[in-house]
Amino acid sequence: MTESAAHLRIIEETPAYWRAVFDNPPLSIMGARMFEGLQDLLARMDASPNLRVVVFESSNPEFYLAHFDLDDIAGSLGLMKTTGPSGLPILMDTFVRLTKSPVVSIAKIRGRARGVGSEFVLACDMRFASRENTALAQVEVGSGVHPGGGGTERLPALVGRGRALEIIVGSSYVNRALPDSELDGFVDALARRIASFDRRPIEAAKNLVNQVSLPSADRLLDGSNSFLTSVTWPETQRRFQTLFERGLNKPGDTENRFSELLGTLLDN
Amino acid sequence: MTESAAHLRIIEETPAYWRAVFDNPPLSIMGARMFEGLQDLLARMDASPNLRVVVFESSNPEFYLAHFDLDDIAGSLGLMKTTGPSGLPILMDTFVRLTKSPVVSIAKIRGRARGVGSEFVLACDMRFASRENTALAQVEVGSGVHPGGGGTERLPALVGRGRALEIIVGSSYVNRALPDSELDGFVDALARRIASFDRRPIEAAKNLVNQVSLPSADRLLDGSNSFLTSVTWPETQRRFQTLFERGLNKPGDTENRFSELLGTLLDN
Amino acid sequence: MTESAAHLRIIEETPAYWRAVFDNPPLSIMGARMFEGLQDLLARMDASPNLRVVVFESSNPEFYLAHFDLDDIAGSLGLMKTTGPSGLPILMDTFVRLTKSPVVSIAKIRGRARGVGSEFVLACDMRFASRENTALAQVEVGSGVHPGGGGTERLPALVGRGRALEIIVGSSYVNRALPDSELDGFVDALARRIASFDRRPIEAAKNLVNQVSLPSADRLLDGSNSFLTSVTWPETQRRFQTLFERGLNKPGDTENRFSELLGTLLDN
Numbered sequence: 001m002t003e004s005a006a007h008l009r010i011i012e013e014t015p016a017y018w019r020a021v022f023d024n025p026p027l028s029i030m031g032a033r034m035f036e037g038l039q040d041l042l043a044r045m046d047a048s049p050n051l052r053v054v055v056f057e058s059s060n061p062e063f064y065l066a067h068f069d070l071d072d073i074a075g076s077l078g079l080m081k082t083t084g085p086s087g088l089p090i091l092m093d094t095f096v097r098l099t100k101s102p103v104v105s106i107a108k109i110r111g112r113a114r115g116v117g118s119e120f121v122l123a124c125d126m127r128f129a130s131r132e133n134t135a136l137a138q139v140e141v142g143s144g145v146h147p148g149g150g151g152t153e154r155l156p157a158l159v160g161r162g163r164a165l166e167i168i169v170g171s172s173y174v175n176r177a178l179p180d181s182e183l184d185g186f187v188d189a190l191a192r193r194i195a196s197f198d199r200r201p202i203e204a205a206k207n208l209v210n211q212v213s214l215p216s217a218d219r220l221l222d223g224s225n226s227f228l229t230s231v232t233w234p235e236t237q238r239r240f241q242t243l244f245e246r247g248l249n250k251p252g253d254t255e256n257r258f259s260e261l262l263g264t265l266l267d268n
Numbered sequence: 269m270t271e272s273a274a275h276l277r278i279i280e281e282t283p284a285y286w287r288a289v290f291d292n293p294p295l296s297i298m299g300a301r302m303f304e305g306l307q308d309l310l311a312r313m314d315a316s317p318n319l320r321v322v323v324f325e326s327s328n329p330e331f332y333l334a335h336f337d338l339d340d341i342a343g344s345l346g347l348m349k350t351t352g353p354s355g356l357p358i359l360m361d362t363f364v365r366l367t368k369s370p371v372v373s374i375a376k377i378r379g380r381a382r383g384v385g386s387e388f389v390l391a392c393d394m395r396f397a398s399r400e401n402t403a404l405a406q407v408e409v410g411s412g413v414h415p416g417g418g419g420t421e422r423l424p425a426l427v428g429r430g431r432a433l434e435i436i437v438g439s440s441y442v443n444r445a446l447p448d449s450e451l452d453g454f455v456d457a458l459a460r461r462i463a464s465f466d467r468r469p470i471e472a473a474k475n476l477v478n479q480v481s482l483p484s485a486d487r488l489l490d491g492s493n494s495f496l497t498s499v500t501w502p503e504t505q506r507r508f509q510t511l512f513e514r515g516l517n518k519p520g521d522t523e524n525r526f527s528e529l530l531g532t533l534l535d536n
Numbered sequence: 537m538t539e540s541a542a543h544l545r546i547i548e549e550t551p552a553y554w555r556a557v558f559d560n561p562p563l564s565i566m567g568a569r570m571f572e573g574l575q576d577l578l579a580r581m582d583a584s585p586n587l588r589v590v591v592f593e594s595s596n597p598e599f600y601l602a603h604f605d606l607d608d609i610a611g612s613l614g615l616m617k618t619t620g621p622s623g624l625p626i627l628m629d630t631f632v633r634l635t636k637s638p639v640v641s642i643a644k645i646r647g648r649a650r651g652v653g654s655e656f657v658l659a660c661d662m663r664f665a666s667r668e669n670t671a672l673a674q675v676e677v678g679s680g681v682h683p684g685g686g687g688t689e690r691l692p693a694l695v696g697r698g699r700a701l702e703i704i705v706g707s708s709y710v711n712r713a714l715p716d717s718e719l720d721g722f723v724d725a726l727a728r729r730i731a732s733f734d735r736r737p738i739e740a741a742k743n744l745v746n747q748v749s750l751p752s753a754d755r756l757l758d759g760s761n762s763f764l765t766s767v768t769w770p771e772t773q774r775r776f777q778t779l780f781e782r783g784l785n786k787p788g789d790t791e792n793r794f795s796e797l798l799g800t801l802l803d804n
Contacts, residue, residue, distance in 0.1 A: 148763020
């Protein structure tokens with residue numbers, strides 16, 4: 001067993017179904033040797049026509065993939081500077097080839113998956129996590145940088161732009177089910193957290209998310225111009241007049257239940 | 269304090285964290301002066317390099333932003349005709365600059381946010397709402413018009429095309445968790461509600477949503493042609509034959525549990 | 537009543553609201569005659585300026601639409617080879633015209649909707665289903681083929697790429713709420729199920745989903761290069777140094793609570 005292979009053990013359950021186990025104690029930190037293991041695995045996957053699915057798990061139930069290896073910063077950043085077989089930088093090459101492989105990849109998550117570890121999970125075809133024992137986070141913005149391994153590009157498609165920005169510029173995964181009594185405290189804590197981070201990584205992260213999640217100005221102008229036309233339709237004028245007769249713009253039942261009342265607006 | 273500023277009060281919690289409070293009693297109606305306040309705020313945000321986050325809230329716990337100011341229809345529609353600093357119409361300029369700002373915007377919602385008020389909320393980077401006391405609605409189609417401030421463009425990315433159309437052509441936010449006994453009554457009420465609205469705003473709204481949410485005919489044709497090829501593969505012919513031997517197309521266990529049985533279809 | 541019309545009964549509740557009832561006992565199988573009925577309905581919809589909404593339901597509460605008619609394979613595949621009024625193959629023509637119609641379509645679902653039946657449901661503007669009595673599934677990959685009627689193109693926008701692949705390459709709709717004690721068994725069963733399917737339909741299905749759900753290499757490279765720049769910022773170097781002083785990369789509190797600690801990282 002080579003040293004790099006030691007960070008990622010492959011178990012062939014059947015010729016069609018393999019398990020890949022991250023095994024880098026004590027914290028399952030993701031560095032250059034882990035990516036060597038993933039590159040070796042991708043080469044084996046390409047050469048295995050009977051393979052259908054690979055499940056990725058961790059030997060440490062508390063840490064799935066802790067984060068990028070910042071002890072070996074040169075080695076880690078090198079993964080984003082030197083290219084792999086596809087011509088993309090090795091880190092991105094690993095994730096993109098996993099995504100485009102005919103073999104299905106499943107992340108089975110227990111413990112913490114943070115930073116590039118969360119981005120690995122996002123590059124898998126599916127994700128299943130322990131409800132009691134999982135913590136996913138993009139910790140980059142709070143560390144002064146921003147996600148660079150696909151997090152800003154993949155999260156908006158998965159959870160929507162708003163939730164993606166909450167995760168990325170808040171540097172945490174949080175729960176949004178909010179009873180009225182907790183709303184003020186929650187939003188104030190999140191705002192103070194974001195306010196404590198550096199401005200440049202917030203700006204860069206938000207800009208990258210915008211690139212893959214915003215409608216174009218042309219689409220927005222179509223909507224705006226079509227609205228201006230609709231105001232001039234005679235049937236619309238009749239509805240507006242009825243709304244004012246019923247009390248629009250004055251405190252009372254019509255303002256309180258505007259949308260409910262629309263279903264019977266023109267009745268008798 | 270200027271008159272316009274009175275509709276939007278700014279509270280600087282810290283240099284990095286501001287609160288912006290909508291304050292236009294009695295109903296928090298969103299008109300030309302409210303947008304002046306927002307334009308002033310955007311200029312101050314651009315000139316504040318220490319700022320990271322702005323939280324938008326309302327002084328009225330029952331009304332976050334009631335809807336467009338239809339008392340001053342000329343002033344309100346003017347917001348969609350005269351351009352702001354970005355070259356886009358002022359209403360859209362306000363929403364797009366908020367979205368593209370390096371500063372993070374958070375809507376903290378209590379009470380009703382309807383029509384352009386809902387579209388303001390959609391233009392913020394994140395939304396958090398009181399579970400007990402929030403009503404979001406796009407009331408336009410039932411009023412004879414359709415959303416024109418980005419609702420038709422932003423909702424599909426946030427909640428999917430189907431839910432976006434339900435909100436927009438139904439002119440309401442509704443709950444879709446449906447016990448079997450409630451399904452008929454719910455769908456009939458929704459269908460009758462939509463049937464009571466004018467046909468032109470339904471058509472315009474659906475068309476705008478389609479522009480930002482449908483796959484192209486080319487993508488659909490790729491899928492169709494690839495399917496036709498797959499039917500001719502020998503391993504596929506073997507599966508089809510087995511399915512028929514097991515009772516496909518006849519009432520019974522194979523039809524009742526088709527998808528479950530696929531996992532062991534070729535076993536002995 | 538023509539023979540084709542017998543497979544799809546139209547009930548005009550009002551001029552603005554129609555119900556369309558699939559009526560093909562015993563299994564509500566979707567074949568050439570059902571599509572003739574849908575084509576007739578689309579022609580009537582186009583000629584009915586007062587119509588606003590059509591609700592699609594089944595006369596069989598156990599089977600909404602069982603699947604493609606594989607007894608009449610020539611007739612069924614013909615729906616993907618001969619073109620309809622829009623110039624697209626009839627099956628796709630039916631679904632695309634339904635989607636682009638100014639009339640709103642609602643699927644009211646009880647019982648099984650599988651394969652092309654699930655794709656019909658995805659082509660409707662909205663879907664409402666009985667919580668106790670609904671089973672939606674794309675059974676194609678487990679049958680040796682892959683979805684060809686828009687499932688691979690429409691599902692990613694509706695439920696995200698990961699969930700879409702789970703449904704499509706798993707050939708089933710499953711529940712993902714996973715207590716820790718069930719995680720291993722669930723993922724192993726899903727992996728063995730996928731592993732039992734043919735490799736070519738898995739590859740084709742995944743490739744089609746990728747076409748409509750992946751970010752481009754250009755967008756990914758923007759993120760990667762911006763990250764490399766951010767590492768060199770002086771404020772970022774200060775955060776990295778502080779993280780190491782606090783115990784980064786060593787087992788302990790900083791590793792366990794990395795994302796929580798970021799909110800107060802620079803507080804003396």
